[in-house]
Amino acid sequence: xxxxxxxxxxxxxxxxxxxxxxxxxxxxxxxxxxxxxxxxxxxxxxxxxxxxxxxxxxxxxxxxxxxxxxxxxxxxxxxxxxxxxxxxxxxxxxxxxxxxxxxxxxxxxxxxxxxxxxxxxxxxxxxxxxxxxxxxxxxxxxxxxxxxxxxxxxxxxxxxxxxxxxxxxxxxxxxxxxxxxxxxxxxxxxxxxxxxxxxxxxxxxxxxxxxxxxxxxxxxxxxxxxxxxxxxxxxxxxxxxxxxxxxxxxxxxxxxxxxxxxxxxxxxxxxxxxxxxxxx
Numbered sequence: 001x002x003x004x005x006x007x008x009x010x011x012x013x014x015x016x017x018x019x020x021x022x023x024x025x026x027x028x029x030x031x032x033x034x035x036x037x038x039x040x041x042x043x044x045x046x047x048x049x050x051x052x053x054x055x056x057x058x059x060x061x062x063x064x065x066x067x068x069x070x071x072x073x074x075x076x077x078x079x080x081x082x083x084x085x086x087x088x089x090x091x092x093x094x095x096x097x098x099x100x101x102x103x104x105x106x107x108x109x110x111x112x113x114x115x116x117x118x119x120x121x122x123x124x125x126x127x128x129x130x131x132x133x134x135x136x137x138x139x140x141x142x143x144x145x146x147x148x149x150x151x152x153x154x155x156x157x158x159x160x161x162x163x164x165x166x167x168x169x170x171x172x173x174x175x176x177x178x179x180x181x182x183x184x185x186x187x188x189x190x191x192x193x194x195x196x197x198x199x200x201x202x203x204x205x206x207x208x209x210x211x212x213x214x215x216x217x218x219x220x221x222x223x224x225x226x227x228x229x230x231x232x233x234x235x236x237x238x239x240x241x242x243x244x245x246x247x248x249x250x251x252x253x254x255x256x257x258x259x260x261x262x263x264x265x266x267x268x269x270x271x272x273x274x275x276x277x278x279x280x
Contacts (some may be wrong), residue, residue, distance in 0.1 A: 001025075001026050001027065001028045001048055001049075001277055001278060001279075002026075002029055002046065002048050003026055003027070003028055003029070003047060003048070003049055003050075003051055003274050004029045004030075004031050004047035004049070004050045004051070004067070004072075005017065005028050005030055005031060006031045006033060006050060006051065006052045006053060006054055006060065006063050006067075007016070007030065007031065007032060007033070007053045007054060008010060008034065008053075008054045008055045008056055008060075009030070009060060010030075011055075011254075011256070011266075012256040013053070013255060013256045014053055016101050016255075016256060016259070016266075017051070017053070017270060017271065018266035019267070020265060020267040020268040020270070020271045021271050023117065023268065024268070024271050024272065024275070026173055026271055026274075026275065028225075029046065029047050029060070031050075033054055033056075033059050033060075033202070038062070038063065038066040040066070040069060040070060041079065041150070043066075043069055043070065044106060045072060047071045047072070048072075048073075048278045049072065049074075049075065049274050049277055049278050050063075050064070050067045050072050050073065050074045050075065051075050051270070051274055052064055052074065052075065052076060052081070052252060053120050053252060054252065055252075055253075057081070057131065057252065057271040059256075060081065060252060061078060061081045061082060061085065063077040064076070064077060064081055065078045071210050071278050073277050073278065075108060075232055075273070075274060075277060076229075076231035076232060076233070076251045076252075077228050077229070077231065078124040080228055080229040080230065080231045080233075080251055081251050081252075082249035083228045083249075084228055084233070084249045084250060085131060085251065086130050086131060086132045087128060087129075087130045087131070087166060087248060088104075088106055088164075088166050088174040089130075089198055089233065090228065090248060091104045091168075092228070093227050093228055094224060094227055094228075094246055096148075096227070097223070097226070097227035098132045099220065099223045099224045099227050099246055100220060100242070100243060100244060100245045100246065101245050101246050101247070102168050102171065102238070102245055103120050103121070103168070103169040103186050103211065103252050104120075104121060104166065104167065104168045104169070105120060105166075106164060106165065106166055106167070107165045107167065108163065108164060108165065110147075110148065110151050113147060113151060113165055113167065114144070114147070116165075116167050117141075117147065117167065120167065120168075120169045121169060123138055123141060123142055123143055123144075123147075123170075124141060124142045124170040125140075125141050125147075125167050125169060125170055126138060126139065126141070126147050126167070126168045126169075126178045127139045127141055127150060127151075127165060127166065127167055127168075128139055128145075128165050128166055128168065129161060129162070129166070130161060130164060131161060132197070133250065136266055139194055140165055140170060142155050150166075151165060170172050171238050171240055171245075171247075173238060173239070174239055175194060175195065176192045176193055176194045176195070176206075176239075177192075177193055177236060177237065177238050177247070178190055178192060178193070178211050178217070178235075178236070178237040178238075178239070179191050179193055179211075179234055179235070179236055179237075179240070179258070180213075180217060180221050180234070180235045180242075181233075181234055181253065181255060181258065181264075181266050182221045182222075182224075182232075182233070182234070182235055183226040183231075183232050183233075183269055183270065183273050184217070184225075184230060184232075184273055184276075185221075185222045185226060185230055186221075186222070187213050187217060187218045187221040187222070188264060188266065189258060189259075189262040189264035189266055189267050190210075190211035190212075190213050190217060190262070191208045191209065191210060191211050191257075191258050191262060192208070192209045192210070192211045193206040193207075193208060194206055194207045194208070195207065206233055208257050208258065208261050210261045210263070211262075216243070216244055217218060217244060220237065220244050220245075220246060221235055224246045224249060224251055228249055231251065231252060232251075232253065232270055232273060233249055233250065234249070234253030234254075235246045235248070235249050235250075236249075236250075
């Protein structure tokens, strides 16, 4: 079996995947997007399935569309990628399928932003870009003055994406949140991301520890996976007074800091899933 691993940078995560493939007797063809011509008339296919591992979600999505056009199974497919790379789209689909998630709203101007804050229960709220990762440009808004200042800065930044204002209710965390790794609807491992800061991304320095997978966590992961279309996913989940709630879903997940504390070979399970997609 041959897997085409689409990448932009070979990080520790990709090295773990390559090593896991070797253990399973799976051949890996590395496909560097910066060195590849995606021409359907000339591209030579010599693999059975594509695994998208591009750091750039934009490039990864276009690559997924290309390989799908050649009738190659793609993980994750372009539909899943399109939903998960857009936080507003993710929230909408979770809401549609009644998966517990945070209250949210989208607005395009300051007066509507004030109304949205009111509908969400008042300050504080969180404003975040609809695209992006690692907790970048995620802002906690505590009052009217802060809201006006942040939206003014976003308005003049230039990009059309800065002029759409995605607003979420603010959740008081118990010093942590949960990152769950979900493959084909099953939560295979999970970590607590512990931090004194309200942003708990590992990229921002949070400490990682194992999170046992109980029935509640397994159920909400399965629901969320089915809502967005399945595949290989990482879910950010909050513990709230009303129970677990899904905040975001990542379709090109990082797991290098999670295999050791969980004792789970996430890379190995991803490789086994790629094999199942081809032979089932």
